[in-house]
Amino acid sequence: MASTVQFDLVSPERRLASFAATEVQIPGFLGDMTAMTGHASTITGLRPGVLRVIGTEGAKSYIVTGGFAEISATGVSVLAELAVPVEELTQAKLDVLIADACEAAAVNPDKDAADKAVADLMALKATALV
């Protein structure tokens, strides 16, 4: 059996998932990264994207936006402002997300980052729901 890390996915309202995983693919701020056991301690910001966790009982995917991931040698905790399991994702939900991001982008002083978040969500919409 491959060695595992403790994976936690937490949203502000509740803990969404907590189980042992062999690898966690994180949509990091600077690009996707995969955390496995023995990873150097890292804190990375999240961009809107798909968080994929390969656990001992199969793989699970979540759509996450905003927050950060805390990686250590033995565990990965993802604190996302919003996290939705891919199975529960609908076109309508994504549209709401995009509308929210557009609204936030309009007032955000850091225009590049905000526009990037919108673009990431658009890309998600194009890929996640095919």
Next chain:
Amino acid sequence: MPSLKDLKNKIASVKNTRKITKAMQMVSAAKLRRAQDAAVAARPFAERMTAVMTALAAGVGTGEGAPKLLAGNGKDQVHLLVVMTSERGLCGGFNSSIVKLARVRANELVAQGKTVKFLTVGKKGREQLRRDWGQAFIGHVDMSEVKRLGYANAQGVAREAMAAFEHGEADVVTIFYNRFQSVIAQIPTMKQVIPAKFEADATTALYDYEPSEEAILADLLPRSIATQIFTALLENGASEQGARMSAMDNATRNAGDMITKYTTIYNRSRQAAITKELIEIISGAEAL
């Protein structure tokens, strides 16, 4: 002396009131459990967030180049007090205790020559503060339509507070809420959220940061403020139900006492009336 019929009506009416307060108490008990569950469920996020923010804030420090939300804008002239109260009454001293704390703080600040502004969340606090501080209101967040408190509600409040800070309308933002301790004890609490304060912790682990410590800190600060407000709102929600529960419990007990008292009076007057009638009959018979 009220008539027997009056007493009977009175007893019936107090019995009805008791039914209502009893029902309200039970509703509050159910809501309290839900509110407590929500507060417990939100705890892991808030705890982790605070831990990481503490590490980040310690690393970046409050020197030059630090984000304004952390270091402040160099002034502390204008204070914004965010007073969180409930939308409904009948919850004992819940709202008054928050408002009282906010008033004391506001008077203190005014005595120091500072300017005080208010942002109210929930109708009840606004009503109580309006007379003395009506001219200092800069906004109000209406929660009457909110059935189930979500993170989005907290973000709304946080956005207003941060907008005031960014536009230079406030230099320091403090929130006022009731911390839930138990059903009978809620502690009025004030907490400064902008500039953000984190207790320094010497035992933080070393991390690599992506993209950089500063960028993550700047990205997370607004979220951390929203999280703090969310935690406060949840605590407040649980406190409100707790306060209402004990207030309604008291009311139910008082109604019970009242019913006993009036029933005694009713029985006495009834007996007195019977005795009077008997005496009348007997003295009538004797007179014959």
